[in-house]
Amino acid sequence: MEACLPLMSVRRVAVDLGASSGRVAVGVLVDGRLEFEVVHRFENHPIETSNGLIWDFDKLSAEVITGLSVAGVAGEVASVGVDSWAVDYGLVSDDGDIMADLYCYRHSRTDGILERLTDSERETITSLTGLQLLPFNTLFQLKCAEDDLEGADNQLFLIPDLFHYLLTYRRASEYTNASTTQMLSPVTKQWIPELLEWCGVSESFMPEILQPGTNLGELSWRFKSAQGLANTEVILPATHDTASAVLAVPMEDSGTCAYVSSGTWSLVGVELQEPLMLGNQGWSNEGGAFGTTRLLKNMMGLWILQECARSWDSSDWDALIEASIPFLSSARTFDPDLPKFMAPGLDMPDRVSFEIDETDRGKIVAAILVSLAEKTAMLVREVAQVTGRKIDRIHIVGGGSQNRVLNQLIADRSGMPVVAGPVEATLMGNLLMQFHAAGDLGSDTIRDVVRRSFELTVFEPKP
Structure with missing residues (x-):
């Protein structure tokens, strides 16, 4: 906290x-x-x-x-x-x-x-x-x-x-x-x-x-x-920000959970004890703390919405998301990982509009949120399949975990509970690795301290 x-x-x-x-x-x-x-x-x-x-x-x-x-x-x-x-x-x-x-x-x-x-x-x-x-x-x-x-x-x-x-x-x-x-x-x-x-x-x-x-x-x-x-x-902390964030994911059983480090990018994956080489299926074996492997895929995160907000000269994210709510159930979707969305630019709303044939801001934001939720849920199902794991919970950490609408959409699209937070997972993982290395945690693990340090918010899937 x-x-x-x-x-x-x-x-x-x-x-x-x-x-x-x-x-x-x-x-x-x-x-x-x-x-x-x-x-x-x-x-x-x-x-x-x-x-x-x-x-x-x-x-x-x-x-x-x-x-x-x-x-x-x-x-x-x-x-x-x-x-x-x-x-x-x-x-x-x-x-x-x-x-x-x-x-x-x-x-x-x-x-x-x-x-x-x-x-x-x-x-x-x-x-x-x-x-x-x-x-x-x-x-x-x-x-x-x-x-x-x-x-x-x-x-x-x-x-x-x-x-x-x-x-x-x-x-x-x-x-x-x-x-x-x-x-x-x-x-x-x-x-x-x-x-x-x-x-x-x-x-x-x-x-x-x-x-x-x-x-x-x-x-x-x-x-x-x-x-x-x-x-x-x-x-040295786990210097890749996602590695520090994953270290602070408050999982009690990493074998049944997927994680999403949500921000400008979203990184969707699971924690393994050994690398799992999957050829050209697009999954990455990135190094984690304590010899673990972060099996994950990079997908576009809130970057598209960030650039749209910049184009609209809007710093009020709550208002943008509120305006999208009436259109969520009927939102048209698109692939957020199309190369066209990679580069910065004030024409980002036009790029989204071209994909969904809509120009209304509320409908554009709804399309972004629903598209991100569907892609996230798809990747969670995919990682469960390639690892043979029964995943029954998704942990979302990072700045994107504050987006309650997106959290609920991911829960609904995946059919799994979403546990949100901590928002500052990267900072917590960085700090706690230093405390661990100095011997300050005693018999506690880093995740023991994380769970003790903040309250979980759970989003149950709606039928």
């Missing part, structure tokens, strides 16, 4: 960088519960340049440092960890300089890359990685940047690894985020030499892989003079 924090408790800090916003939160343990306070919020959007869509690393760095400073002023910080979205990266030179632009995964440079793959390449990449082929995966970003990488003596750092380097000068790649690159084996949990060669980089281009919970040491000298940060350590 988010609250005012006791001053004498051990304080740990989570930095959560999202593709549209970022937060810095301070967390403490109180009577076996996690309490946290978000002390700094900021927007994060890619910027359009002559070189295409890139992330503003200087702004992000300044915001992270500001958040850490605010946290330190409020009290001594024992540790910090950073999580973020997946696949995007920066390059660091041998001299320690951060090189070139940080391309956004929505950059057009990977357009058409999957269509250019041969059948043999598709088969090889899928069989080695067990990942869904997505054009923005790091492997394909590097393939499209091959000419720029020739002769470069740099190393690749995914976004949270880049910030951990900024904080400690430690060169490392955290496992859960590395597992999303399409360059890592889910079996050996190491980089795949054949795929590195295929995209034109050497093994030395990739840092060593470390597991969540690894202590990277204290903050570098440049931060130690700040109030409250003199003895702060950097502890």
Whole structure:
């Protein structure tokens, strides 16, 4: 829960960088519960340049440092960890300089890359990685940047690894985020030499892989003079934001539950103890904390609605959703994963209108919500089939879990109860991994603490 924090408790800090916003939160343990306070919020959007869509690393760095400073002023910080979205990266030179632009995964440079793959390449990449082929995966970003990488003596750092380097000068790649690159084996949990060669980089281009919970040491000298940060350590969370969110899914029996990490994207899946290689069926074996595998599919989340709201210059989501309610039962549906919905643009309502032949805002929003619910329910049924599991409950975490209409639609379309929350699952997973690594949880598991820390909201399917 988010609250005012006791001053004498051990304080740990989570930095959560999202593709549209970022937060810095301070967390403490109180009577076996996690309490946290978000002390700094900021927007994060890619910027359009002559070189295409890139992330503003200087702004992000300044915001992270500001958040850490605010946290330190409020009290001594024992540790910090950073999580973020997946696949995007920066390059660091041998001299320690951060090189070139940080391309956004929505950059057009990977357009058409999957269509250019041969059948043999598709088969090889899928069989080695067990990942869904997505054009923005790091492997394909590097393939499209091959000419720029020739002769470069740099190393690749995914976004949270880049910030951990900024904080400690430690060169490392955290496992859960590395597992999303399409360059890592889910079996050996190491980089795949054949795929590195295929995209034109050497093994030395990739840092060593470390597991969540690894202590990277204290903050570098440049931060130690700040109030409250003199003895702060950097502890790796599950740095892929979805991995941290899944860690905070309050499942009591992961064998009978599916999860949805709901936000700009929706990631629908189950937690396994071993990877399940399914060939070209589109399921991804992404790394989880404690050696688990997140078998999931990426699908479009609330991005389409976000872009429609931006086009309509509307920040009142409640009003938009309320206006859709009369049209939910008769809403026309469409595939939210059509490539046309990937790019940002103020013409997003027109793209949806073309699919449903409607221009009314309420009907557009209804179509988006019902389409997302139907796709989510379809994927839950599919993952139950491919794993042979009897799934009887869906847990939805993340910002999208606040959307009560969408939660109810998913319950209705799937015929299963939907358990909503926690909203701040990523922050909770990040913080609790740090507490776990420091030995602060005792005999409790992370999910024990999560269940104790907030109330569940259950949406029963309606007949």
